[in-house]
Amino acid sequence: MTGALGIVGGGRFGRALAIAIAQAGRDVVLSTRDPHRLEGASLASSLETSAPQEVPKSLHVTTSLRELAAATRCIVIAVRAEEIGARSLELGADLDGGHLVLHALGAVVPQDGRRVTDVLLENLPTLRVGVLAGPAPASDLLAGRAVSMVISSRFADVTTAMRHWLSVPGRIRIYDSTDLVGVELSSAMATAYASGLSLIRGSDSSVATQALLVSRSVGEMHRLLLAVGSDGRAAFGLAGLGTMLATANADVAPVVSSASLLRLRALASQARVAMPLLETVALVANGELSIENAYQRLMQLPSGAE
């Protein structure tokens, strides 16, 4: 493999992915605003892991997006959803039509509810964009535990090239999907549902209750995906169900901003799809409903065909 893989964003996932890929012997350029987070002792503590971390030699850290753009053709963006507009615009100044870009945000844009790939298509010169999603917690990546992710793009060459970069035998399994809308939205919704699951688990509810919530969450996701033109299968795959389970059970509790939940609810409303679970998660997250009352609310809803 010639060149290097570019990763934009030095948050937990960005750093963990960069380290995991570099540990496989591949050249990686990580652009981060705070390169100190990858220096010495601060690396382990900032990643909230006790495992000793060394920055592999093939990982080059820079603050310069220009340097990243010049050194790489394949780029993964892993910034916070709130920053995607500004960061992609900045990155776009240094890219050309030959760059291949995935985002790993797992969200819609909180400011306006747009899909992240739409923002990328507006702000980047390249048209070959896609999404990276799936249950790959940063802690698992760093500990060398096997994880799996799914890449989706309208362009087969994006999927092929990124699969080459990101697949690490025994550590990172990569699947692909042509359902860009499905994978992107599933990933965004899965985190929201995971936060609800996490809260329920924390209140000692039964396994049956958790099972009900998981399966009905997937059902809601599936309904929304069908309404927006997806074939719906992503709800049951790595981006949907997979992400939901992994995120709900992660060491670090999932955080979903009110703005994101608001946008997802608006999307459901626009698509005229009833999503009572999502609504309930939003009310609990906003402090408008207690978990007990949330449960009661859900149990009083009519149950129809599955």
Place this chain on the structure above:
Amino acid sequence: MALENRLEKLNSQRQGLLDDVVERVVSHQLAAARLGGDAALEYVLNDVCYEETKRIESAGGDAARWSTLASRLHGMSEQEKVLVLRTMVSNFAEDIVGVFNPTAYKVASRVIPSALGFLLAPIHSLRDGANALTSMDSRIVVGGEVDVIRRCAKRGTLVVAPTHSSHLDSPAIGFGLQREGLPPVTYGAGANLFANPFMSYFLRNLGAYRVDRRLKFSLYKDVLKAYSTVLLERGYHSLFFPGGTRCRSNLVERQLKLGLLGTSLAAYANNVRAGRDARVYVVPATINYRLVLEAETLIADYLAERGKRRYIIMNDESSELHRLVDFFRKIFALEGSVVVQLGRPLDPLGHSVDDDGESLDRRGRMVDPRTFLIDSSGQLTDDTQRDAEYTRRLGQQLAQAYVPLLVLHSTAIVARTLWDRLARKYETRDVYRLLRADHSLPVCTWQEACLDVDAWQAFLRSHPAFGQLHTTSGTTSTTVMEDAMRGLSSYHTNIVAERRGDNVYVRDVALLFFYANRLAHIERLA
């Protein structure tokens, strides 16, 4: 100064073009056949035999030649199949490829418009006669980004991609381009048009190529696409109707056919691979008629088929000479009866271009279209799936470009006004229900219609993204109404709508629906 007429080289290059087309299609088929499966030569050839047998027999003809060939295929050697393939492709290509006759072009572009103007204008005096000779200029109005298109034509090859409402579209846009000093274009004309000897002579000799839409098999489409690609690579400006056939419903095309459109990117990519610095530009255009020649047949077909495009209309108003003359007399009697609006060109990936033909991304940054053809290792690659995605995007951008280029005549605005009133009266927008309703009573008063027209004009003036008002049909709602009523009662077999006293009556719901559809992209006024 008029731009270079590249079509003048067509005849001298004709054999070379044919040979190139045949070689490409045969090579492509053989390469695919090596992978086996459905691409095996036997299946490709059998597909042709099967489709031709079905077509000819359903028309009552003798398809023995094709069924005999089909029965022999299984026993043929590979060499024999290749020979059959080559012969078929050569025959299709020969049938498709046009010629260019400079004399015919001179006649068509200079003499005919004046002669038609003279023949068809109301002549009451010598002055009328003199005016009529030069009057065609004012009947067809061309607007839009002409200067930018002229610069792009010097820099690269144009693909003019207009909306398609009528068989008059090709001569209208051809005349419009020529009058603006833009280069002549070659284009695919339906085989049914060649049945008219008058049109056939001019079509053939103006570089038009013959497209037989009855031939459904993929080999024929491959030959067409190869010919289009070769033409564009060699710099022949072209015209396609991305909507395919004439739009039966008069809706602004949204779902475009991508087959021929994709040849713009194929040609550009081939140029890049060959080291030729020659851009390809796709020019969105709308052709806006006050009245559409074939409206009655088109809407009847649409309503009968519910929008399906399986039938090719062989005979309609355009093939009846007296209807053609009648149309020209009544419709072209008015200035600005046909408005051709040319948009800012797009590159083959759907990017807009600046005034010098440089591609711009959505943030207005200059982009080099070549970079979109390189892979992750920086190499120029031939990637069919990637290019299909780019063409899909081009199709979307083109469809979006059409709407602001619409020029809305009084007939469309008034038809939409009356349609909305009709829908409100019967509490449905279902055309089939409205067709069956009783229209003996007025749909509204004249004053109510004028108020609605006022609202439409105000909306369109403040929302140019939805289309532009046609200016010569009048500025007040009364003049717009009067102009529309004249038009809607002057040409078609049935009167579409009429005024009686203070009331307005709808007489032909289907035609009203047809003309109202030109504003169907605007759901409702607030």
